[in-house]
Amino acid sequence: MRDASPQTVYLKDYTPPEYLIETVELNFDLDEQLTIVRSSLSLQRNPQSKHQNLALSLMGEELQLISLAIDGVSLDEDEYTLDKESLLIHKVPQDRAFQLKIENSISPAANTALEGLYLSSQMLCTQCEAQGFRKITWFLDRPDVMSRYKVTLSAAKDKYPVLLSNGNKIAGGDIDQNRHWVTWEDPFAKPSYLFALVAGQLEAVSDEFVTHSGRRIELQIFVESHNVDKCAHAMQSLKNAMRWDEETYGLEYDLDLYMIVAVDHFNMGAMENKGLNIFNTKFVLARPDTATDSDYEYIEGVIGHEYFHNWTGNRITCRDWFQLSLKEGFTVFRDQQFSADRSSKAVKRIADVNALRTRQFAEDAGPLAHPVRPEAYIEINNFYTLTVYEKGAEVVRMLHTLLGPEGFRKGCDLYFARHDGQAVTCEDFVNALETANQADFSQFWLWYSQAGTPVLDVTEHYDAANQQLHLTIKQSCPATPGQAQKAPFHIPVKLGLLSDDGSAAPIWFNQQSSNEITLHVTAAEQTFSFANLAQAPVVSLLRGFSAPVILKMERSLEDLAFLLRHDSDTFNRWEAGQQLAIKVIFELIKNLQNQQALQLTPLLVDAWRNILQDKFSDLSYQAMLLSLPEESYLAGLMEVIDVDAIHEAREFVRISLAKQLQTEFQRLYTLYHRDESGNFQADAIGRRRLKNICLNYLISLETPENYELAERQFYSAGNMTDQMAALATIANSRHPAKARSLDSFYHQWRREALVIDKWFALQATSSMPNTFATVQSLMRHHAFDIKTPNRVRALIGAFSQSNPVNFHAKNGEGYAFLADQVLVLNDLNPQIASRMVTGLAQWRRYDEERQILMKQQLQRIVSYAHLSKDVYEIASKSLA
Numbered sequence: 106m107r108d109a110s111p112q113t114v115y116l117k118d119y120t121p122p123e124y125l126i127e128t129v130e131l132n133f134d135l136d137e138q139l140t141i142v143r144s145s146l147s148l149q150r151n152p153q154s155k156h157q158n159l160a161l162s163l164m165g166e167e168l169q170l171i172s173l174a175i176d177g178v179s180l181d182e183d184e185y186t187l188d189k190e191s192l193l194i195h196k197v198p199q200d201r202a203f204q205l206k207i208e209n210s211i212s213p214a215a216n217t218a219l220e221g222l223y224l225s226s227q228m229l230c231t232q233c234e235a236q237g238f239r240k241i242t243w244f245l246d247r248p249d250v251m252s253r254y255k256v257t258l259s260a261a262k263d264k265y266p267v268l269l270s271n272g273n274k275i276a277g278g279d280i281d282q283n284r285h286w287v288t289w290e291d292p293f294a295k296p297s298y299l300f301a302l303v304a305g306q307l308e309a310v311s312d313e314f315v316t317h318s319g320r321r322i323e324l325q326i327f328v329e330s331h332n333v334d335k336c337a338h339a340m341q342s343l344k345n346a347m348r349w350d351e352e353t354y355g356l357e358y359d360l361d362l363y364m365i366v367a368v369d370h371f372n373m374g375a376m377e378n379k380g381l382n383i384f385n386t387k388f389v390l391a392r393p394d395t396a397t398d399s400d401y402e403y404i405e406g407v408i409g410h411e412y413f414h415n416w417t418g419n420r421i422t423c424r425d426w427f428q429l430s431l432k433e434g435f436t437v438f439r440d441q442q443f444s445a446d447r448s449s450k451a452v453k454r455i456a457d458v459n460a461l462r463t464r465q466f467a468e469d470a471g472p473l474a475h476p477v478r479p480e481a482y483i484e485i486n487n488f489y490t491l492t493v494y495e496k497g498a499e500v501v502r503m504l505h506t507l508l509g510p511e512g513f514r515k516g517c518d519l520y521f522a523r524h525d526g527q528a529v530t531c532e533d534f535v536n537a538l539e540t541a542n543q544a545d546f547s548q549f550w551l552w553y554s555q556a557g558t559p560v561l562d563v564t565e566h567y568d569a570a571n572q573q574l575h576l577t578i579k580q581s582c583p584a585t586p587g588q589a590q591k592a593p594f595h596i597p598v599k600l601g602l603l604s605d606d607g608s609a610a611p612i613w614f615n616q617q618s619s620n621e622i623t624l625h626v627t628a629a630e631q632t633f634s635f636a637n638l639a640q641a642p643v644v645s646l647l648r649g650f651s652a653p654v655i656l657k658m659e660r661s662l663e664d665l666a667f668l669l670r671h672d673s674d675t676f677n678r679w680e681a682g683q684q685l686a687i688k689v690i691f692e693l694i695k696n697l698q699n700q701q702a703l704q705l706t707p708l709l710v711d712a713w714r715n716i717l718q719d720k721f722s723d724l725s726y727q728a729m730l731l732s733l734p735e736e737s738y739l740a741g742l743m744e745v746i747d748v749d750a751i752h753e754a755r756e757f758v759r760i761s762l763a764k765q766l767q768t769e770f771q772r773l774y775t776l777y778h779r780d781e782s783g784n785f786q787a788d789a790i791g792r793r794r795l796k797n798i799c800l801n802y803l804i805s806l807e808t809p810e811n812y813e814l815a816e817r818q819f820y821s822a823g824n825m826t827d828q829m830a831a832l833a834t835i836a837n838s839r840h841p842a843k844a845r846s847l848d849s850f851y852h853q854w855r856r857e858a859l860v861i862d863k864w865f866a867l868q869a870t871s872s873m874p875n876t877f878a879t880v881q882s883l884m885r886h887h888a889f890d891i892k893t894p895n896r897v898r899a900l901i902g903a904f905s906q907s908n909p910v911n912f913h914a915k916n917g918e919g920y921a922f923l924a925d926q927v928l929v930l931n932d933l934n935p936q937i938a939s940r941m942v943t944g945l946a947q948w949r950r951y952d953e954e955r956q957i958l959m960k961q962q963l964q965r966i967v968s969y970a971h972l973s974k975d976v977y978e979i980a981s982k983s984l985a
């Protein structure tokens with residue numbers, strides 16, 4: 106067992122800080138082995154605090170103290186107490202402001218947790234959210250303490266020619282021949298988690314943006330020199346995001362300089378530090394030959410996300426970490442809106458819902474379920490979850506739906522006006538929306554406090570005599586850890602009705618008619634009635650996925666096929682096709698489990714043929730309609746997950762469709778197969794998507810001609826989308842040239858770390874039988890490095906989270922392998938280690954034999970002697 110049982114932090118225990126820090130002066134003598142930090146804090150009692158404590162307690166971890174002084178008088182050893190996580194100064198002035206000076210040292214090169222100040226490749230950088238600042242110096246490291254920072258950095262000129270921190274550069278110069286210094290000042294008060302510094306040999310790619318009010322902003326992206334040619338897309342994305350936020354929310358950038366730095370070693374995607382964003386290279390670097398269309402889209406989304414945080418996160422921040430979704434849910438919603446406006450709205454919505462349903466729904470249904478606004482945590486880094494981010498964004502989206510775009514904007518305006526410069530709560534946000542619109546969201550609030558995915562059971566009854574349709578909607582929500590009973594949610598359900606020719610049937614509801622309405626589902630059971638319907642319409646429910654719920658409604662294959670042809674709602678049209686495929690696949694799974702022969706219903710073939718033959722202006726959308734539901738989504742719908750049957754049934758459908766529609770797939774492949782490298786217009790992306798999904802079907806036929814098609818595309822592609830798509834189909838088949846293609850790819854791209862990540866992930870996710878052996882040998886590959894999070898995610902993460910058939914091998918080798926790696930990572934980088942444990946968290950969903958094997962590995966993990974809080978929390982809650 107671990108040394109001491111780690112403590113749980115509760116929302117109900119929140120109290121305002123006892124002291125405030127008005128200004129912070131930081132002085133860094135930077136060196137990768139030993140950095141000296143001198144901190145000068147102007148402190149005073151917080152008038153809001155009710156405590157009568159003479160002492161001052163500061164947070165600090167892994168720091169070496171050099172000296173302490175208050176108002177110029179140094180402290181003796183009996184005037185303070187130091188322990189592993191804090192510094193307690195027994196007595197500080199109560200009735201006036203005072204200056205506390207701290208001098209300490211830290212060792213960036215020894216910091217493998219990548220939290221605080223650390224070394225990434227040759228450069229020094231920081232990650233302070235959520236509680237990393239305390240690994241730099243002792244501080245009131247909590248988001249409701251906001252201070253103005255002045256930061257001086259000094260370092261060796263040759264190793265660290267570029268020295269960056271938040272705000273504006275105000276001074277600098279040489280110390281001697283070898284060392285130099287720079288001073289930065291940030292005029293905006295900020296919490297410590299938004300502090301950042303960077304030092305290294307970096308090149309800047311520069312541009313500028315003129316704001317709506319005419320201010321000229323300098324934009325800089327800093328990268329290592331070999332990446333200078335991969336910054337154009339990130340820069341354009343930044344300018345697009347800045348313009349979009351002005352146009353959509355009326356929000357302008359506030360400093361004169363906006364900097365982005367790309368680093369190779371990063372625990373998450375990116376970080377919104379004030380004026381100095383630090384990014385995982387994965388979300389900055391792109392060149393047509395090295396990045397796929399999806400990479401381009403992710404980069405735009407994440408650049409937007411971090412930029413939007415400047416208002417939703419930085420200008421208005423969180424009072425405490427339980428409020429994380431205040432900034433993350435809202436900012437994800439904003440980046441989703443931005444990406445939807447920039448590309449295809451339909452495709453973006455489908456992609457977001459797909460991710461939510463496969464991953465967040467699983468989290469909400471498992472042992473780690475928690476509300477969007479959690480009430481307790483052991484390690485806050487474990488709460489940067491799909492629930493806080495993605496479900497949090499859905500909650501904001503529902504508020505947007507309920508208020509309409511104008512009402513939502515009015516509410517946001519009030520939120521920004523009321524709370525600028527403050528650290529606030531989720532209630533403050535909802536309250537501003539309510540006040541501005543005279544709305545009542547008291548029941549809606551349950552979306553923040555109750556965990557679990559609500560289920561809607563819908564039955565329809567058509568009353569021909571009275572020409573009425575009655576829809577009865579029952580809602581329920583399963584129990585989640587700590588929440589046995591749930592009260593009914595306020596659920597916006599968008600609805601349309603279709604006549605039998607496929608056109609919209611007018612919806613008569615409360616004596617008014619329209620083509621689409623939003624029902625307010627608020628009770629455990631409700632019936633909605635619609636009049637003037639001469640014929641029974643086909644119901645299109647939950648349009649646009651208007652609420653993050655599971656919709657259960659008995660539908661015939663014919664009705665689904667009808668909606669797939671005619672629904673004017675692009676989301677529900679796609680959804681009808683998915684439901685159709687799901688029904689078919691589950692029939693096949695049943696057949697497999699009963700050892701019956703498989704046969705594909707012609708209805709699905711006809712439906713897919715229609716999609717292939719229809720004319721679409723948005724080819725990305727057409728490609729999505731042709732995609733079969735992912736194995737992990739199917740798994741989520743199964744009582745006891747049968748990974749093999751899911752895989753086999755889905756493969757059977759893919760192959761059968763390919764056989765029966767081969768000419769159609771070939772026709773579209775040939776139509777769009779020409780190389781359009783460098784063209785990132787939405788229509789060119791659409792052509793690539795459609796062509797590549799056709800290739801994916803065709804290669805399943807395992808014929809020499811189709812194998813050759815894939816190989817030809819692989820060798821001739823001038824863009825990564827086409828090259829990757831071809832290699833992925835090859836790696837997932839019995840293609841005779843598989844080894845040769847993978848080798849060739851490695852040699853072509855061995856100098857591009859992000860492309861080599863793809864090479865690892867591709868092999869780790871192959872469903873072919875020898876994959877586990879490949880994964881083991883890749884662990885020994887000289888390009889594998891367990892200290893690089895992107896590589897760990899590409900190999901260990903991809904294998905354990907995106908390769909159901911091989912990870913869940915019946916002999917348990919996948920589980921033991923994962924636990925081995927978690928324990929190695931635990932000692933190096935607890936955040937990454939705890940992310941990897943999630944591969945075992947869903948153990949209760951599998952058959953008994955697998956349950957035992959998975960549980961054994963979780964038990965092995967919790968009994969490890971030096972377990973981090975991070976891993977302890979996830980593993981122990983998974984077992985509970």
Ligand code: ARG
Nearest residue numbers: 234235373375376377486489
């Ligand atoms: N605020 C960042 C973002 O969402 C995420 C940083 C989280 N980092 C962490 N170690 N928990 O953009």
Ligand code: ZN
Nearest residue numbers: 410414433436
């Ligand atoms: Zn964020």
